[in-house]
Structure formats: structure tokens, C-alpha cells
Amino acid sequence: MGSTAPTVLISAGEVSGDEHAARVVAAAREIRPDIRFVGVAGRRMVAAGVEAIFPAEELAVVGLVEVARHLPALRRAMRKLAAELEGGGIDLCVTVDYPGFNLRLARKAARAGVPTLHYIAPKVWAWGKGRIGKVRGSIGRLAVIFNFEEKLWRDAGVDARWMGHPLLDEPAEALPRPELARLCDAERDERIVGLLPGSRDQEIRRLLRPMLMAAEELIRTRPDLRFVLPRAPGVDSVRVATEVARCRAPVIVLEGRSDAVFAHADAAIIASGTATLQAALAGIPHVLVYRVSPLTWAVGKAVVRLDHLGLPNIIAGKTIVPELLQRAATPTRIAAELGKLLDSRPERERMRGELSRVRERLGRPGAARRTAELIIEQLDRAVRRE
Secondary structure (H helix, E strand, C coil): CCCCCCEEEEEECCHHHHHHHHHHHHHHHHHCCCCEEEEEECHHHHHCCCEEEEEHHHHCCCCHHHHHHCHHHHHHHHHHHHHHHHCCCCCEEEEECCHHHHHHHHHHHHHCCCCEEEECCCCHHHHCHHHHHHHHCCCCEEEECCHHHHHHHHHCCCEEEECCCHHHHCCCCCCCHHHHHHHCCCCCCCEEEEEECCCCHHHHHHHHHHHHHHHHHHHHHCCCEEEEEEECCCCCHHHHHHHHHHCCCCEEEEECCHHHHHHHCCEEEEECCHHHHHHHHHCCCEEEEECCCHHHHHHHHHHCCCCCCCHHHHHHCCCCCCEEEHHHCCHHHHHHHHHHHHHCHHHHHHHHHHHHHHHHCCCCCCHHHHHHHHHHHHHHHHHHHC
16 A cells, blocks of 8 residues: 555445445545445445445345346446556455355455455345355455344354444434424324335335335324325436326425435335334334345245344344235335324324334444444555565
């Protein structure tokens, strides 16, 4: 690395990874302003100062069928990143979540003699511990976000450290409830329900319509409801607007304001993923839904070793949030499950109590800062080796 400014290749493949990586980059540059970051970056990473070699939005896919459709983009991205690694100007490769792509990138970095750090560990506790051996060779150091993961990986011989969960770093919502109510055209005594169909195009295709149809069923017997749909960055605004225009329930689309929903919603319908944990942290009673292609589901059932899909349920070790998956994710079932939460105060309070215990298990804020310090520590190691 010598006297020149260090260069870090960083890769995050979807919206949540973009957010987490952006906070890490910002924290690292507060400590060491001279660090240069380049790589696969979304809008937030670019805003934090990352030079984008490839846009993260083009890699935001999940599932076998969906990934197959995006193979050309995935290959283009890998070729560009491999060229950077082989060019000799990269001092550290930092990969953030998105293991299918990022672990391959980490292997290429290791072969090029570039140290690696992976943030947000692959969920081998879901796949089965037998998969650890396949992953271990791709990872230099590992920054994990769940406490139990640190021992799991260290026992397997990986240098793992618990950072705490990055969602605890998210800033408190500044939009007051009266302002959200005004945007929703809601009266003081009307209730707000969040609709969060995900941040990937295939999630929108499979989940938005059932959610909106469930809203129509709910409003028939509960006219005091107002629905808020925060559109994630990168999601097709035309598709969302078209679907919402067809809906006979009062639905307001907010551009990227999921934080407002998590701060003030009375209940929510949420696609499986990071948003369910955000709802848990906010104490919002919710119903989890998910659909993927039949092939992806069949393969996933054969590989994944978990009784639950939702993160709150996995962390709790039991069902605290209803999960409606695949064919069970019908408008009628969704409306029925959410209706129980809306109509029963004891049921809402029971779930809120369980969700508060999930929050306690996530550690303390500061994951981004601690991960940034780990990056700088690893860069300093590289200097000492030279």
C-alpha cells in the first residue's frame, strides 16, 4: 500500500446491502478520510462516496429462475470486478451480504492475493452446518450481525467478530404521525396499515397484487383503515402506480419512506426479508408473506434447514409472526391474519411483547462503526506486511 491512499473494493448486491454498506463507508471515511472505495454500489453507497464500477440495482435478484434471467448482468459485474482485483491496485476486498455473488468475488480476491472481509455472514445456520466448509475457503475475516454466529464460525476456524445488527444504526424517524396521517388523508381516529411488498422486481410482481386485494377485503369491514405503501428505491414506479390505481382501498404510495411506516403504522403486511426485522424493532404487529417460483421454492425446501422463514421467528425460535408462504399467501388468508391483529388488543400486545424480546437479542447500536474499524484494522495489517 505504501504512501498512497488505500483502495477498498466493496460489493453489495441489493437495496438492504446498499444501505448497510453506505453506513460502513461513511463511518470508515470519518476515521480515515483518505480511503478510496470502489465497487458494486447502489445509490446510497454512491452518495457515501463509493465510485461505482457496476450498479447494485442490476444485481438485486433472488431465486433460481430469477437469477437465471440476470446471468448476463452478474457475469458482466464479475468480469469488471475481477479485472480490478487483478490490476494490483486493490488493498482490501469487502463484500456485504449477497453470498451467491459475493463469495465468488471473495474467492477471486483471495486468488489475487487481496485480503477479504465479509460483512453479514451467509446463513449457514439455515442451510445446515455442513455448508460451512464450502464457505470457509472464501472468507478471510467475517463481521457477523447475530451473537450466536460468532461462536458458530469461530468453531469452524473462521476469524469472526460480532458487530451487532445494522438495523439498530438506522436514524429515528423525523416525520411526525400527524404529517403521515395528512399524507394518507387519515383522520385522528383512523388506523394506518403498512404494505411492504419488497425491494426486488420479482417480489413486486408476486406480492403486490395479493397485498392490495387483501387491503380491499380489510376495508369492507374496517372503513377506518388507511394503507401506506413505501416504494423502495429502484422499484418500478409505473408498475406500482398502475396496481395501486386498480385497488379499491385507500392506498397512498410514499417514495422511500418505509421509516415513516415503521415509526407510525398500527399494523403491516410485509414481504419476508429485512423489513420484517425492522417491524420487529419498531414493535409493529404484522403478517409475513412470501412467494417465489415453484422451482426456487422446491429447491429451497430441500436445502434450507429451518422451521421458519421470517427473521423475528428465527431469532425467537418460535412462531410469533404469522407466515403465509407460496399458495397460502392469498388475499383472503392475508386479510384474515391481519384482521386478527387489528381486531384483538390482547393479540396485538402479545405480539408486541414478543417483538421487544427479539430486539433485546440484537445487541447495541454501532455495527457500522465497528465494521469500519475492522476495515481499517485490516488495512493497517496490510501496511505492516509490506
